Amino acid sequence: NAGVTQTPKFRILKIGQSMTLQCTQDMNHNYMYWYRQDPGMGLKLIYYSVGAGITDKGEVPNGYNVSRSTTEDFPLRLELAAPSQTSVYFCASSYSSQAGNVEKLFFGSGTQLSVL
Amino acid sequence: DQQVKQNSPSLSVQEGRISILNCDYTNSMFDYFLWYKKYPAEGPTFLISISSIKDKNEDGRFTVFLNKSAKHLSLHIVPSQPGDSAVYFCAASRTGGFKTIFGAGTRLFVKA
Numbered sequence: 001n002a003g004v005t006q007t008p009k010f011r012i013l014k015i016g017q018s019m020t021l022q023c024t025q026d027m028n029h030n031y032m033y034w035y036r037q038d039p040g041m042g043l044k045l046i047y048y049s050v051g052a053g054i055t056d057k058g059e060v061p062n063g064y065n066v067s068r069s070t071t072e073d074f075p076l077r078l079e080l081a082a083p084s085q086t087s088v089y090f091c092a093s094s095y096s097s098q099a100g101n102v103e104k105l106f107f108g109s110g111t112q113l114s115v116l
Numbered sequence: 117d118q119q120v121k122q123n124s125p126s127l128s129v130q131e132g133r134i135s136i137l138n139c140d141y142t143n144s145m146f147d148y149f150l151w152y153k154k155y156p157a158e159g160p161t162f163l164i165s166i167s168s169i170k171d172k173n174e175d176g177r178f179t180v181f182l183n184k185s186a187k188h189l190s191l192h193i194v195p196s197q198p199g200d201s202a203v204y205f206c207a208a209s210r211t212g213g214f215k216t217i218f219g220a221g222t223r224l225f226v227k228a
Binding site for chain 1: 217
């Protein structure tokens with residue numbers, strides 16, 4: 001049972017560099033999410049997707065881009081890394097209930113990113 | 117604007133006693149609430165949830181209470197165990213919405 005898999009686990013970037021955080025899930029969930037966790041700030045939603053080809057902004061989308069070409073994969077792209085993007089990034093997936101609620105999220109183990 | 121608030125950054129409890137973690141929300145459209153538990157270097161994991169049509173949901177040692185008029189929910193852990201030491205996140209969503217909004221978390225320490 002792989003669940004939600006994120007790579008890499010750790011990364012150090014220089015200011016202005018770009019990178020892609022990979023996320024894949026094998027539960028056939030239609031919903032996928034990217035969150036960032038800053039100390040004392042909880043989890044902030046960056047982007048989300050309700051299905052292949054459909055993405056939308058969350059609470060803190062600036063500086064990031066996403067794509068969803070398949071149900072399984074939801075990569076997060078940082079184009080010009082900035083120190084403010086130093087954080088722990090979590091990918092998550094879920095399904096919707098018949099009542100229309102987003103059911104519980106399944107999270108990956110996170111990516112610790114430092115921008116220096 | 118924080119829509120989900122956990123005003124206690126940390127809580128320390130003796131093993132065997134009750135732990136009570138609190139959460140407030142401001143958006144009256146929220147109708148589904150969840151608690152997640154997070155250990156260091158791991159992703160959050162789902163713990164328990166409650167729909168707004170209920171005021172209580174219980175799962176073993178964990179009980180969540182919802183007070184809609186006060187826009188307040190709480191998580192009770194009885195009895196608390198050292199393995200319960202973790203960060204607990206309160207989260208909320210609404211029917212027809214796609215987003216789950218999280219609070220800042222409360223770090224629980226259970227002392228043996």
